[in-house]
Amino acid sequence: MSVVPEHVVIVGGGQAGHQAASSLRDEGYVGRITLVGEEPQLPYQRPPLSKAWLAGGLNDGDVHLETEDWFAVNHIDHWRGERVVGLDRAARRLTTGGGETLGYDHLILATGARNRPLPLALEGIAGVLSLRSLADATALQTQLAGARQVVIVGAGFLGLEVATVIRASGIDVQVVEATGRVMSRALGEQMGLALYARHQLQGICFHFNRRVVGITHAQGRASAVQLDDGQQLAADLVLVAIGVQANAELAVQADLATDNGVVVDAFLQTADASVSAIGDCACFTHGFDEGARWRLESVQNAVDQGRYIAGRLMGREEPYRQVPIFWSEQAGCRLQMAGVAAGDDLEVPCGDAHSEGFSVLRYRDARLVGVESLNRPADHMAARKLLLRGLSPALEEARQPGFDLRTWLASAAALQA
Amino acid sequence: MSNNNYILRVTVDENLCVGAGLCVLSSSDVFDQRDEDGVVKLLQEYPDQASYEKVLGAARKCPSKAIKVEQVNGDAP
Structure with a gap:
C-alpha cells in the first residue's frame, strides 16, 4: 500500500504537467501541489500553434489551458519563468536557476522536449x-x-x-x-x-x-x-x-537512467519511487509491446499520462495502458493514427488511396499494431477500440477487397457478446 | 435567466474534430463523442450558467479548435 505524498512537485508547465496537477485535484488530492514552469505565461496547448493559431484569428488566451483564477481556486502553486537546474534525490530537493529551493515528497518530471x-x-x-x-x-x-x-x-x-x-x-x-x-x-x-x-x-x-x-x-x-x-x-x-529531443538533463544529473528520454517503467516511475516522468520527456515500458520502450509526443499521451499519474499517486495500482493516438491537419486533410507501427510493419490498404479518404492497417507479423486514416474518422475510432481490446482481424481477411474495419469490429463485438 | 444580459451559445465543427475527447473530460453535461467515429456531439447548445466556466475551458483546451463559444444577447430560445 503506497502512502499519498504530502507535497507533489511537477516540473514542466506544459500539457502533461498541467494535466497531472488538474487530475490530482479531480481525484480529491488535498495535499500541496507546486507546478514549476520555465515559460512566463499560463500553461497552454501547442497543437494549434502550427495550425489554427498560425493561420490567424486566435489570441494567446484561446490556447491557455486554464485561467489565472483556476490556480487560485484549486490551490495550485504555479511558479512561472523558473527553470529547475538541480535535483538532489537524497534530500528530495530541487533548486531553480533563480536560486530558489523546493522540497518534494513526490516529483513528477514533465519537462517535455526541445527542437533539434x-x-x-x-x-x-x-x-x-x-x-x-x-x-x-x-x-x-x-x-x-x-x-x-x-x-x-x-x-x-x-x-x-x-x-x-x-x-x-x-x-x-x-x-x-x-x-x-x-x-x-x-x-x-x-x-x-x-x-x-x-x-x-x-x-x-x-x-x-x-x-x-x-x-x-x-x-x-x-x-x-x-x-x-x-x-x-x-x-x-x-x-x-x-524533430525534438527529450529534456532529460535533470534525470541525468540525478543519476536516473535515460535513453531517448527519462526511463520509466509501466507505472511511469523511475528507479526512485519518489520520481515519475510523464509526457514528451518520458520513455516508458508499454503494455502493448512487451518489453518495448516508447517515447511519444502527443496530446493524448501527455493528457493520459497526467491523468494516470494522479490516479497512481492516489493509490491505484494497475500499470499505464492507453492506445496511443495522433493526428495532424495538413494539405486540407484530417490525418488520424491509432497505435504505433514501426518502419517495417506490413501495410494493408483499406479503400482507395486516390479517393477522398482511406486507411492503412499496419501489421507486425499477424498482429494489428496501428491504423493510419486519412479523412476516415470512423476507421480511426474502430481502430482505437480494436487496439484497446487487443483484437486483430486475420491478415488474409483484412486483405480482401472491400474489407471494412467498422463492420469487422461490429461482428467481433457481436461474437463476444 | 441570464447574468449581465448575455448567454453563451456553443457550436462545434464536426469536420475539424479529431476525437481527442478533452471536451468530454471538461464538461460531460455539454459534450459527448459519437460512438461510431469519436466526433464531438453537442448535448446543449445553450448550456446552464453553472457550466459556463467548464464550457469555456473545453473550447480553450480543444486541440483542433473545433469548439466555438459566443456570447449572445438575451435568453436561450
Whole structure:
C-alpha cells in the first residue's frame, strides 16, 4: 500500500504537467501541489500553434489551458519563468536557476522536449526559425508577414502543418527532407505517398533525400539554403522542423537512467519511487509491446499520462495502458493514427488511396499494431477500440477487397457478446 | 435567466474534430463523442450558467479548435 505524498512537485508547465496537477485535484488530492514552469505565461496547448493559431484569428488566451483564477481556486502553486537546474534525490530537493529551493515528497518530471537544431553554425543569422513555444509562434507569424519564399527543413508533422498554413496564404514553400518521403517516421509508405500527392496539389515543392549543408546570408539575414547536391534554394525565411529531443538533463544529473528520454517503467516511475516522468520527456515500458520502450509526443499521451499519474499517486495500482493516438491537419486533410507501427510493419490498404479518404492497417507479423486514416474518422475510432481490446482481424481477411474495419469490429463485438 | 444580459451559445465543427475527447473530460453535461467515429456531439447548445466556466475551458483546451463559444444577447430560445 503506497502512502499519498504530502507535497507533489511537477516540473514542466506544459500539457502533461498541467494535466497531472488538474487530475490530482479531480481525484480529491488535498495535499500541496507546486507546478514549476520555465515559460512566463499560463500553461497552454501547442497543437494549434502550427495550425489554427498560425493561420490567424486566435489570441494567446484561446490556447491557455486554464485561467489565472483556476490556480487560485484549486490551490495550485504555479511558479512561472523558473527553470529547475538541480535535483538532489537524497534530500528530495530541487533548486531553480533563480536560486530558489523546493522540497518534494513526490516529483513528477514533465519537462517535455526541445527542437533539434540544424547541425550548422548559424549564430547571428536572422530568418532561421523553429517552432515549439508560443513565443516561437509569435516570431514566426511576425516574420511571415514580409516573407515571399520559405524553405522548411523536415517533412514531419510540424513541417508539413506549417507548410500547409504558409502555402494557403500564397507564399512560395519548399520542403527539404533527409529521407525519401513525407512523415517517414510516423507513417507507412502508402499513406506517406497519398499525403505527398495532396501536398503537391497545394503547390508545395519537395526535395527528398537531401540535407542542408549551409545557409547563405546577406547582411546577417538568410537568403538561401544550400543542399548537399549543390542546389541553392532562395529563401527569405527558413523553418527548421527536424524533430525534438527529450529534456532529460535533470534525470541525468540525478543519476536516473535515460535513453531517448527519462526511463520509466509501466507505472511511469523511475528507479526512485519518489520520481515519475510523464509526457514528451518520458520513455516508458508499454503494455502493448512487451518489453518495448516508447517515447511519444502527443496530446493524448501527455493528457493520459497526467491523468494516470494522479490516479497512481492516489493509490491505484494497475500499470499505464492507453492506445496511443495522433493526428495532424495538413494539405486540407484530417490525418488520424491509432497505435504505433514501426518502419517495417506490413501495410494493408483499406479503400482507395486516390479517393477522398482511406486507411492503412499496419501489421507486425499477424498482429494489428496501428491504423493510419486519412479523412476516415470512423476507421480511426474502430481502430482505437480494436487496439484497446487487443483484437486483430486475420491478415488474409483484412486483405480482401472491400474489407471494412467498422463492420469487422461490429461482428467481433457481436461474437463476444 | 441570464447574468449581465448575455448567454453563451456553443457550436462545434464536426469536420475539424479529431476525437481527442478533452471536451468530454471538461464538461460531460455539454459534450459527448459519437460512438461510431469519436466526433464531438453537442448535448446543449445553450448550456446552464453553472457550466459556463467548464464550457469555456473545453473550447480553450480543444486541440483542433473545433469548439466555438459566443456570447449572445438575451435568453436561450
